[in-house]
Amino acid sequence: MHREVSIEEIKPYLSTPCIGKGTFGKVYKGTLDDGDVAIKVNYISKEGCLKVEEQVELMQKVQHAHIVDYIAHLILFPTYYLVLELMEGPSLEQLIHSRNESANNEIIHTHAYTTDEALQWLSHAAEGLAFLHGWMPSIIHRDVKPSNMLLDKNKKILKICDFGNMRQIGTNMTNESGTFRYMAPEVRLIDNR
Numbered sequence: 001m002h003r004e005v006s007i008e009e010i011k012p013y014l015s016t017p018c019i020g021k022g023t024f025g026k027v028y029k030g031t032l033d034d035g036d037v038a039i040k041v042n043y044i045s046k047e048g049c050l051k052v053e054e055q056v057e058l059m060q061k062v063q064h065a066h067i068v069d070y071i072a073h074l075i076l077f078p079t080y081y082l083v084l085e086l087m088e089g090p091s092l093e094q095l096i097h098s099r100n101e102s103a104n105n106e107i108i109h110t111h112a113y114t115t116d117e118a119l120q121w122l123s124h125a126a127e128g129l130a131f132l133h134g135w136m137p138s139i140i141h142r143d144v145k146p147s148n149m150l151l152d153k154n155k156k157i158l159k160i161c162d163f164g165n166m167r168q169i170g171t172n173m174t175n176e177s178g179t180f181r182y183m184a185p186e187v188r189l190i191d192n193r
């Protein structure tokens, strides 16, 4: 569902504790008339505005069970607000790395999970990526990594998020994208040439 959003609707949530932090911005939980949402706040340059519009156009098209839904966006230069479907569970990054220590110094994973769950999430991530790659011309995410894989409240469904680097093959491709640790080897090789 796509809609218009005003700054009045989202402003109250921007002073609440953020639910996520990325490289470029923060993400807040909000509630609009039609339900809970995630509000991602980024700062963009003048040139960035054009890129954002292209990305929004793509995000509006790519609707899939394993891709986080775009709802609305608002640019009040230089701030870019992106309203998205809210994923209430942890990201795979939070799930893998969050741990507590018990009184006897044992490590306790706060989000324990089974092999079956992990296989299910892997299959969801693959389905989401295959959907993007099957688009004509193919869409590539370019920043596939655990912090960009989000789970629902019951940790049953995984959806891919973070479309900041997403491109359609053939349009203004550059190599300077992604996160080094998670880059495919062939992309690293190109970058090091």
Ligand SMILES: Nc1ncnc2c1ncn2[C@@H]1O[C@H](COP(=O)(O)OP(=O)(O)O)[C@@H](O)[C@H]1O
Binding pocket: 019, 020, 021, 022, 023, 024, 025, 026, 027, 038, 040, 068, 084, 085, 086, 087, 088, 091, 147, 148, 150, 161, 162, 163, 164
């Ligand atoms: N739709 C969402 N629902 C819930 N949390 C989200 C959502 N989108 C992002 N987040 C949280 O915010 C973090 C950063 O968001 P992301 O879009 O990856 O930003 P960045 O481009 O800065 O990496 C994610 O790792 C996740 O923890």
Ligand SMILES: [Mg+2]
Binding pocket: 022, 023, 147, 148, 162
């Ligand atoms: Mg991210």
